[in-house]
Amino acid sequence: MLKLQPGPAHLLGFLPNFIVPSATVYLSLRVLQEQLHLDIPSSLVIASTVLARPFLFILTRYYTLWANNRAAIANGAVLAPEVQQSTLSIISALTNSVKNGYPGDVVLDWLHRYGSVVRFDLFNNGVFVTHEPDHVKAILATQFDSFDKGPLFIGQMDSLLGTGIFNADGEIFHRAMTRPFFTRERISDFEIYDRNADLSLQEARKRLSEGYSFDFQDLVSRFTLDSATEFLFGSSVHSISAGIPYPKHAEHKTPQSFHDHPSNVFVKAFSQGQVLSALRTGMGADWPFAEFWKDEVIPLRKAMDAFTGPVMEAALEKREKELSGQIETKEGEETTLLAHLVKNTQDPKILKDQLINLLVAGRDTTMCLLSFSFYMLAQHPEIEHRLRQEIFEKVGATDSPTYEQMREMKYTRAFLNEVLRLYPPVPVDSRTTNKAVVLPSKNGQPPIYLPANTNCIYAVMNIHRRTDLWGPDALKFDPDRFLDERVHKYLTPNPFIFCPFNAGPRICLGQQFAYHEATFYLVRLLQQFTGFSLDLETIVPPPAEWASEYKGTRKSTEQIHPLSHLTMYIKGGLWVRMKELQPGAVDS
The missing domain is CATH 1.10.630.10 (Cytochrome P450)
Structure with a gap:
C-alpha cells in the first residue's frame, strides 16, 4: 500500500478544513444571486470564498478563548498569561533552542517575563508551560x-x-x-x-x-x-x-x-x-x-x-x-x-x-x-x-x-x-x-x-x-x-x-x-x-x-x-x- 509522505498527507488532512468553508460561502452567495436576484460582484464572491477559511480561523480562535475563559471562571480558575509573540517567532525560538540553545532557555525567558506559568498557540494546538512543583x-x-x-x-x-x-x-x-x-x-x-x-x-x-x-x-x-x-x-x-x-x-x-x-x-x-x-x-x-x-x-x-x-x-x-x-x-x-x-x-x-x-x-x-x-x-x-x-x-x-x-x-x-x-x-x-x-x-x-x-x-x-x-x-x-x-x-x-x-x-x-x-x-x-x-x-x-x-x-x-x-x-x-x-x- 502506497504511503503518502508527511507533507502531502498532512495537507490532505487540511483540505476539508479549507474546502468546506470556502465551498459553503461560494454556494451561499450563488443561491442568493439566483433566488433573490441580487447583483453580487464577482470580485466579492472570489474574495469571500478565498477569505472564508482565514475568517473562520480567527473567529474560532476568539470563540475558543471566550469559551475557555468562561469555563475557567466557572471552575474558579484563570487561564495562564499568554506569550506576546507571533506563532512563527515562537516556533523559530523553540527550534533554534534545540539546535543551539541552552536547554530550557526559551521557557526560562518566559518565566522571567510572565511568571511561572504561560500559554501559547502553535496554530492548531494550545501549549501550557509551567515551572510550578505543584x-x-x-x-x-x-x-x-x-x-x-x-x-x-x-x-x-x-x-x-x-x-x-x-x-x-x-x-x-x-x-x-x-x-x-x-x-x-x-x-x-x-x-x-x-x-x-x-x-x-x-x-x-x-x-x-x-x-x-x-x-x-x-x-x-x-x-x-x-x-x-x-x-x-x-x-x-x-x-x-x-x-x-x-x-x-x-x-x-x-x-x-x-x-x-x-x-x-x-x-x-x-x-x-x-x-x-x-x-x-x-x-x-x-x-x-x-x-x-x-x-x-x-x-x-x-x-x-x-x-x-x-x-x-x-x-x-x-x-x-x-x-x-x-x-x-x-x-x-x-x-x-x-x-x-x-x-x-x-x-x-x-x-x-x-x-x-x-x-x-x-x-x-x-x-x-x-x-x-x-x-x-x-x-x-x-x-x-x-x-x-x-x-x-x-x-x-x-x-x-x-x-x-x-x-x-x-x-x-x-x-x-x-x-x-x-x-x-x-x-x-x-x-x-x-x-x-x-x-x-x-x-x-x-x-x-x-x-x-x-x-x-x-x-x-x-x-x-x-x-x-x-x-x-x-x-x-x-x-x-x-x-x-x-x-x-x-x-x-x-x-x-x-x-x-x-x-x-x-x-x-x-x-x-x-x-x-x-x-x-x-x-x-x-x-x-x-x-x-x-x-x-x-x-x-x-x-x-x-x-x-x-x-x-x-x-x-x-x-x-x-x-x-x-x-x-x-x-x-x-x-x-x-x-x-x-x-x-x-x-x-
Missing part, C-alpha cells in the same frame, strides 16, 4: 489519569520510537512486561558493569598514554550501550571494541574501521534521529511541512533497526525452537528482558520499537549523568578528593563495590543527585490533557484552567534552579544540600522539585539500575584516576553571548555547550585529560 505533582501523580503522552507527541516521535514504552499511552502493558527485570536481585549483579568499566577505562588509558585527550562522553556512551545491551538483551554489541575517536586536530589517526563499526553507525543515526524528532516538537502539529517530501527520521530508524535486528531475530529463532520442543525452557526461566518480551509477543515491530526505546533509557540517560559528573569533578577537585575518601573507606582502593556498600556511600549518592538537579537527563518534558483540568496554585493565586488537548510542558531543569525553591545558592554545585538542613528546608516539603530521571511518584523502572551503573563507574574511575581536567582547546565552546548576556546564571559560567534532544548531551563531546592514580593513594 503542577508537576498533579501531572505525574495526583491527576495522572487526566494526562497522556497525547496523539501529537506520539505522532511526532512515531518515526523514531514507534509504539515503545516512551511513546505510548496506557503503558501498563509495557511496564508490566519490563518490571520483573529491574528487581534488586537483577540490577545488583555488577559483573556486567565491572567488565565494561574496565574495558572502557583501558581505552582511556591507551589514549592518554599517546598524549591525547579523549571524549569522555563518547567513552561512557560505549560503556552504557554495552552494559545495557548485555543486561537487557543477553549479548553485548561490543561498541567499546571499536575504540574511541581522536580529537579533531588528530582525527586523521582515527581509522576507517572505527567509523564503519556497527555501533558507531547506530549511534550516529540514533543521535540524528533524536535531534530531528525534537525539532518536530517545536513546530507543533504542522511539523510535516518541514519534512514535506520525505520523513527524515525513517532512514535513520532503518539504520538503527539494522543494528538491533540480529539481536531480535536470534531471540525470535530461539523462541520458535522452544515452541517446537527443540529447546526446553522452564516457566519463568527467562534470563533477559528480550527473552521475556519475545515470550509475550512475536510482533517484529513491537519488538523493534521496544529495543530502541530501552536503548534510549539504557544508554542516553546514564551517559548524560556520567558526562556531567566528570564535568563537575573537573571543576571541583575538593569534591573529587572527598568522593575518593568515601570510596576508599567503604569499598577500598581496588575492590568493586557491592550493593550494600553503595547504600552506605551517602556522599556519592548526594553527588549524583546534585548532578541530576543541575543537569537532569530530560531537562524538559511534557504531557497532554485528555480532558479539562484545573491545576492548583499557591500564595493566594487562583488555580489554572487547562482545556482538553492542551500540551503541558514542565521544565525540570529550570525548576531545579529556582532560588525561591532551592535557596539563594541554588545555582551553586553543592552535594551537601542533600545531606544537611537544606533537605528539610527545601526538598522534603516540596518533593516534586526533584524528580531524578523525571520519574516522579511513578518510579522509573530503570532508576535504580542507572544509579547503580553510574555509582559503579564513578568508583572504578576514582580508584584509578585523578587530576581531572577539560581540554578547552578541543571542546566546542558555548556561544560568546552566554558570558555577557547571562551574568549571574549557570549559563554564563559554562565551559561546555549543553544541548537537548530527547535527553541532554554536550555538543561536540566532553574532551578531557586525567592522570593515573598511584596505587592506594587518595590523591596524586
